[in-house]
Amino acid sequence: MRRRPAAALFAAFAVVALALAPAIAEARPGGGSSSGSRGSRTYSAPPSTQTAPGTARQFDRTETSPARPTPGVAQPGAARPAAAPAGSFFSRNPLMAGLMGGLLGAGLFGLLSGAGLFGGLAGFAGFLGLLLQVALIGGLVWLVLRLVRGNRRPALAAGPAGYAREMQGGPRPGAHGAAGGMTGVGAAAPASRPIQLTEGDFQAFERSLVEVNAAWSRQDLDALRRLSTPEMTNHFAQDLGDLRARGWTNATKDVSLEAGDLSEAWQENGQDYATVAMRFSLLDVTTDAAGRVVEGNATQRQTVTELWTFTRRPGTAWILSAIQQTG
Numbered sequence: 001m002r003r004r005p006a007a008a009l010f011a012a013f014a015v016v017a018l019a020l021a022p023a024i025a026e027a028r029p030g031g032g033s034s035s036g037s038r039g040s041r042t043y044s045a046p047p048s049t050q051t052a053p054g055t056a057r058q059f060d061r062t063e064t065s066p067a068r069p070t071p072g073v074a075q076p077g078a079a080r081p082a083a084a085p086a087g088s089f090f091s092r093n094p095l096m097a098g099l100m101g102g103l104l105g106a107g108l109f110g111l112l113s114g115a116g117l118f119g120g121l122a123g124f125a126g127f128l129g130l131l132l133q134v135a136l137i138g139g140l141v142w143l144v145l146r147l148v149r150g151n152r153r154p155a156l157a158a159g160p161a162g163y164a165r166e167m168q169g170g171p172r173p174g175a176h177g178a179a180g181g182m183t184g185v186g187a188a189a190p191a192s193r194p195i196q197l198t199e200g201d202f203q204a205f206e207r208s209l210v211e212v213n214a215a216w217s218r219q220d221l222d223a224l225r226r227l228s229t230p231e232m233t234n235h236f237a238q239d240l241g242d243l244r245a246r247g248w249t250n251a252t253k254d255v256s257l258e259a260g261d262l263s264e265a266w267q268e269n270g271q272d273y274a275t276v277a278m279r280f281s282l283l284d285v286t287t288d289a290a291g292r293v294v295e296g297n298a299t300q301r302q303t304v305t306e307l308w309t310f311t312r313r314p315g316t317a318w319i320l321s322a323i324q325q326t327g
Contacts, residue, residue, distance in 0.1 A: 027239075027295060028250065028282070028304070029212055033325065034056070034060050034324040035062070035235045036309065036323060036324075037322055038273060039268055039273050039311070042064040046275045046307055047263050049262070049277040050259075051261050052277035056324040056327065059324070195274075202262075204310075204318050205308065208227060208308075208310065208319075208320060209257060210255050211223070213252040215227060216240075216250070217251040217253065219249075221233065224236045226319075227320060229320065248289075250284070251283075251287075253285075257279075260279065271312070272313070272314060273310070273311050275309040278306060279304070279305040280303070280304060281302065282302060283297075283298065284302050285297060285298045307322075307323070307325075308323055309322035309323075
């Protein structure tokens, strides 16, 4: 009978661990999500095509920040940003949160040990009684001092401090590598112009589709680094790491392009971009360490439609900059 609370506790921990484990809905390159950057058009949906007549899903993962208006300059039709909600009482008073957390923890311990909700307090009263009294007295003193100081503190006017907090979590300059096109606070979107592609460009896109899948199946990060931007390589590395954490291996084989057409192609800041819709079929199978199939099918082909964006500097080879799912 004494072992049941411990067994229930371990079961609860197992459920939480599974819930927090990285979920991998589709394990092919890109993980079935929208990842990467399209320069200044990252937050603009690419035009639909005959191959992909629907809308593209917004990016789930991107290192490109959305363009923000210049501080102090009114934008036509722009809505006033909502004020940040005030923190809760416990977020503003961590000491009280800690005390309440301790009481809750003791209550849970009492439940698991069969002594009732607060039965666990009795077993610890002799050991923690003095510490609890000291903590309560110290907390009351701290709260009074905080209230007194808070009443004397002048209100701060809104100003550059808000922007400083906004900048701290933003992308660092140069984080995109070849994917460029990042815009920051007060930066205007770069001018772009359409460009014409050749048959050789479309052949390069089809070749890249096959080579990226082959490098992914080999878990060859060096090859993926050569075929894609640093940002996309980071996404690939993260997805491969999630698979390894589960003891899984994904392989995509016999990739065949069935249809494809151009969504848009443009140049900005001396960088070429091309977004193409591609419908392709492949064998997509994920196995565990023992070789058992956990996802996909080793003999049944799947058909996938995605939007791939490529980028290059004039005179260099195209590399993968983004993968987007279709809606």
